[in-house]
Amino acid sequence: MKNGKKALLIAVSAVLLVAIGVSLTLAYFTDKEKVTNVFTVGKVDISLEEEGAEENDDGTYGQTYDDIVPGEVYPKAPTVTVEAGSLESYVRMIVTVEFENAVDAELTGEKLDKIFVNVADEWVLNAKTVAADLTSVEYEYRYANTVAAPDAAVELEPIFTDVTFDGKYWGNELADLNNMHINVEGHAIQAFGFADADEAWSNF
Numbered sequence: 001m002k003n004g005k006k007a008l009l010i011a012v013s014a015v016l017l018v019a020i021g022v023s024l025t026l027a028y029f030t031d032k033e034k035v036t037n038v039f040t041v042g043k044v045d046i047s048l049e050e051e052g053a054e055e056n057d058d059g060t061y062g063q064t065y066d067d068i069v070p071g072e073v074y075p076k077a078p079t080v081t082v083e084a085g086s087l088e089s090y091v092r093m094i095v096t097v098e099f100e101n102a103v104d105a106e107l108t109g110e111k112l113d114k115i116f117v118n119v120a121d122e123w124v125l126n127a128k129t130v131a132a133d134l135t136s137v138e139y140e141y142r143y144a145n146t147v148a149a150p151d152a153a154v155e156l157e158p159i160f161t162d163v164t165f166d167g168k169y170w171g172n173e174l175a176d177l178n179n180m181h182i183n184v185e186g187h188a189i190q191a192f193g194f195a196d197a198d199e200a201w202s203n204f
Helices: 002-026 171-176 197-202
Strands: 046-049 073-075 079-082 086-098 123-130 136-143 147-149 162-164 181-190
Touching: 046 086, 046 181, 079 086, 079 147, 079 181, 086 197, 181 197
Parallel strands: none
Antiparallel strands: 046 079, 073 162, 086 136, 086 147, 086 181, 123 136
16 A cells, blocks of 8 residues: 555656646747837928018018008908928918007998908808907908818918908098008817817817
Protein backbone atom coordinates (compact mmCIF):
# COMPACT_ATOMS: atom_id res chain seq x y z
CA MET A 1 0.00 0.00 0.00
CA LYS A 2 2.79 2.42 0.77
CA ASN A 3 4.30 1.87 -2.65
CA GLY A 4 0.92 2.50 -4.25
CA LYS A 5 0.51 5.87 -2.50
CA LYS A 6 4.02 6.89 -3.45
CA ALA A 7 3.37 6.09 -7.10
CA LEU A 8 0.19 8.21 -7.06
CA LEU A 9 1.99 11.18 -5.55
CA ILE A 10 4.70 11.00 -8.17
CA ALA A 11 2.11 10.84 -10.92
CA VAL A 12 0.34 13.93 -9.60
CA SER A 13 3.61 15.76 -9.27
CA ALA A 14 4.48 14.89 -12.84
CA VAL A 15 1.19 16.30 -14.09
CA LEU A 16 1.79 19.55 -12.24
CA LEU A 17 5.25 19.83 -13.69
CA VAL A 18 3.90 19.31 -17.19
CA ALA A 19 1.22 21.95 -16.66
CA ILE A 20 3.76 24.46 -15.38
CA GLY A 21 6.03 23.70 -18.27
CA VAL A 22 3.28 24.33 -20.84
CA SER A 23 2.33 27.57 -19.16
CA LEU A 24 5.89 28.85 -19.27
CA THR A 25 6.21 27.87 -22.92
CA LEU A 26 3.01 29.76 -23.93
CA ALA A 27 4.26 32.95 -22.27
CA TYR A 28 6.92 33.34 -24.98
CA PHE A 29 4.35 33.74 -27.79
CA THR A 30 3.75 37.50 -27.71
CA ASP A 31 2.64 40.21 -30.12
CA LYS A 32 2.39 44.00 -30.11
CA GLU A 33 0.74 46.52 -32.39
CA LYS A 34 0.59 50.31 -32.29
CA VAL A 35 -1.89 52.72 -33.83
CA THR A 36 -0.91 56.38 -34.05
CA ASN A 37 -3.77 58.86 -34.43
CA VAL A 38 -3.02 62.32 -35.84
CA PHE A 39 -5.39 65.17 -35.00
CA THR A 40 -5.32 68.38 -37.04
CA VAL A 41 -7.35 71.40 -36.01
CA GLY A 42 -10.17 72.45 -38.34
CA LYS A 43 -10.81 76.08 -39.15
CA VAL A 44 -13.42 78.57 -40.24
CA ASP A 45 -12.07 81.50 -42.21
CA ILE A 46 -13.93 84.25 -44.08
CA SER A 47 -13.11 87.57 -45.70
CA LEU A 48 -15.38 90.55 -46.37
CA GLU A 49 -14.80 92.83 -49.32
CA GLU A 50 -16.59 95.62 -51.11
CA GLU A 51 -15.60 97.01 -54.49
CA GLY A 52 -14.60 100.64 -54.20
CA ALA A 53 -13.93 100.50 -50.46
CA GLU A 54 -10.84 102.32 -49.25
CA GLU A 55 -9.05 102.49 -45.92
CA ASN A 56 -10.38 105.20 -43.62
CA ASP A 57 -8.42 107.28 -41.14
CA ASP A 58 -9.44 104.93 -38.31
CA GLY A 59 -8.12 101.83 -40.11
CA THR A 60 -11.52 100.58 -41.25
CA TYR A 61 -12.54 100.17 -44.88
CA GLY A 62 -15.49 101.76 -46.63
CA GLN A 63 -16.79 104.39 -49.00
CA THR A 64 -17.90 107.98 -48.59
CA TYR A 65 -21.00 109.18 -50.42
CA ASP A 66 -21.17 112.96 -50.67
CA ASP A 67 -24.20 115.12 -51.52
CA ILE A 68 -26.79 112.35 -51.40
CA VAL A 69 -29.77 113.02 -53.67
CA PRO A 70 -33.15 111.34 -53.02
CA GLY A 71 -33.94 108.80 -55.71
CA GLU A 72 -30.31 108.33 -56.77
CA VAL A 73 -28.94 104.78 -56.53
CA TYR A 74 -25.44 104.30 -55.11
CA PRO A 75 -23.44 101.08 -55.59
CA LYS A 76 -22.61 99.17 -52.42
CA ALA A 77 -22.11 95.40 -52.56
CA PRO A 78 -20.55 93.83 -49.43
CA THR A 79 -19.41 90.30 -50.30
CA VAL A 80 -18.34 87.45 -48.00
CA THR A 81 -15.91 84.77 -49.16
CA VAL A 82 -15.54 81.50 -47.24
CA GLU A 83 -11.85 80.74 -47.60
CA ALA A 84 -10.40 77.41 -48.75
CA GLY A 85 -10.05 74.78 -46.05
CA SER A 86 -13.00 76.03 -44.03
CA LEU A 87 -15.34 73.59 -42.35
CA GLU A 88 -19.07 73.57 -43.04
CA SER A 89 -20.31 76.78 -41.45
CA TYR A 90 -23.22 79.07 -40.82
CA VAL A 91 -22.59 82.57 -42.22
CA ARG A 92 -24.29 85.85 -41.41
CA MET A 93 -23.87 89.58 -41.93
CA ILE A 94 -24.65 92.26 -39.38
CA VAL A 95 -25.61 95.55 -41.04
CA THR A 96 -25.74 98.47 -38.60
CA VAL A 97 -27.02 101.91 -39.55
CA GLU A 98 -25.70 104.57 -37.18
CA PHE A 99 -27.02 108.12 -36.96
CA GLU A 100 -25.05 111.11 -35.81
CA ASN A 101 -27.90 112.06 -33.46
CA ALA A 102 -31.16 110.48 -32.36
CA VAL A 103 -33.72 110.44 -35.16
CA ASP A 104 -37.50 110.37 -35.36
CA ALA A 105 -38.83 106.84 -34.77
CA GLU A 106 -40.38 106.84 -38.25
CA LEU A 107 -36.90 107.02 -39.75
CA THR A 108 -36.00 103.68 -38.16
CA GLY A 109 -38.91 101.87 -39.78
CA GLU A 110 -39.91 100.95 -43.31
CA LYS A 111 -38.26 104.02 -44.83
CA LEU A 112 -34.90 102.88 -43.55
CA ASP A 113 -35.47 99.27 -44.64
CA LYS A 114 -35.89 100.42 -48.25
CA ILE A 115 -32.45 101.97 -48.54
CA PHE A 116 -30.99 98.51 -49.17
CA VAL A 117 -31.64 97.68 -52.83
CA ASN A 118 -31.61 94.25 -54.49
CA VAL A 119 -31.09 92.15 -51.36
CA ALA A 120 -30.11 88.67 -52.54
CA ASP A 121 -32.61 85.85 -51.97
CA GLU A 122 -29.88 83.80 -50.30
CA TRP A 123 -29.62 86.36 -47.49
CA VAL A 124 -32.57 86.13 -45.12
CA LEU A 125 -33.38 88.89 -42.63
CA ASN A 126 -33.49 87.18 -39.23
CA ALA A 127 -33.73 90.12 -36.85
CA LYS A 128 -33.95 93.91 -36.78
CA THR A 129 -33.07 95.76 -33.59
CA VAL A 130 -33.70 99.47 -33.04
CA ALA A 131 -31.60 101.07 -30.31
CA ALA A 132 -33.64 102.47 -27.45
CA ASP A 133 -32.05 105.91 -27.92
CA LEU A 134 -32.87 105.87 -31.67
CA THR A 135 -29.24 106.35 -32.69
CA SER A 136 -28.81 103.05 -34.55
CA VAL A 137 -30.61 100.15 -36.20
CA GLU A 138 -29.09 96.67 -36.54
CA TYR A 139 -30.10 94.13 -39.17
CA GLU A 140 -29.04 90.48 -38.90
CA TYR A 141 -29.03 88.67 -42.24
CA ARG A 142 -28.28 84.94 -42.33
CA TYR A 143 -27.12 83.01 -45.37
CA ALA A 144 -29.85 80.52 -46.20
CA ASN A 145 -27.58 77.45 -46.40
CA THR A 146 -24.47 76.23 -44.63
CA VAL A 147 -21.27 76.71 -46.61
CA ALA A 148 -18.20 74.45 -46.79
CA ALA A 149 -14.98 75.16 -48.66
CA PRO A 150 -12.77 72.07 -48.27
CA ASP A 151 -10.68 72.63 -51.40
CA ALA A 152 -11.39 76.07 -52.87
CA ALA A 153 -12.74 79.39 -51.63
CA VAL A 154 -16.48 80.01 -52.04
CA GLU A 155 -17.60 83.57 -52.80
CA LEU A 156 -21.18 84.19 -51.67
CA GLU A 157 -23.65 86.49 -53.34
CA PRO A 158 -23.39 90.14 -52.25
CA ILE A 159 -25.93 90.83 -49.51
CA PHE A 160 -27.20 93.76 -51.59
CA THR A 161 -25.84 95.69 -54.56
CA ASP A 162 -26.99 99.27 -54.00
CA VAL A 163 -28.32 101.78 -51.47
CA THR A 164 -30.76 104.58 -52.16
CA PHE A 165 -33.02 107.12 -50.48
CA ASP A 166 -36.40 107.36 -52.14
CA GLY A 167 -38.13 110.63 -52.89
CA LYS A 168 -40.46 110.34 -49.89
CA TYR A 169 -37.93 111.83 -47.48
CA TRP A 170 -38.63 115.35 -46.28
CA GLY A 171 -35.85 117.89 -46.12
CA ASN A 172 -35.64 117.79 -42.33
CA GLU A 173 -35.48 113.98 -42.42
CA LEU A 174 -32.57 114.03 -44.82
CA ALA A 175 -30.85 116.48 -42.50
CA ASP A 176 -31.19 113.90 -39.70
CA LEU A 177 -29.48 111.35 -41.94
CA ASN A 178 -26.45 113.57 -42.49
CA ASN A 179 -23.20 111.75 -41.62
CA MET A 180 -25.08 108.46 -41.34
CA HIS A 181 -22.85 105.36 -41.30
CA ILE A 182 -23.65 101.90 -42.65
CA ASN A 183 -21.37 99.31 -41.03
CA VAL A 184 -21.21 95.73 -42.29
CA GLU A 185 -19.66 92.79 -40.42
CA GLY A 186 -19.31 89.22 -41.67
CA HIS A 187 -19.49 86.32 -39.19
CA ALA A 188 -19.07 82.55 -39.55
CA ILE A 189 -19.33 79.66 -37.09
CA GLN A 190 -18.93 75.91 -37.56
CA ALA A 191 -22.14 73.99 -38.26
CA PHE A 192 -21.06 70.68 -36.70
CA GLY A 193 -22.13 70.22 -33.10
CA PHE A 194 -25.19 72.46 -33.25
CA ALA A 195 -28.80 71.45 -33.84
CA ASP A 196 -29.51 74.51 -35.98
CA ALA A 197 -28.41 78.06 -36.77
CA ASP A 198 -30.16 79.53 -33.73
CA GLU A 199 -28.15 77.33 -31.38
CA ALA A 200 -24.93 78.04 -33.25
CA TRP A 201 -25.28 81.83 -33.18
CA SER A 202 -26.25 81.78 -29.52
CA ASN A 203 -22.75 80.41 -28.90
CA PHE A 204 -20.95 82.88 -31.15
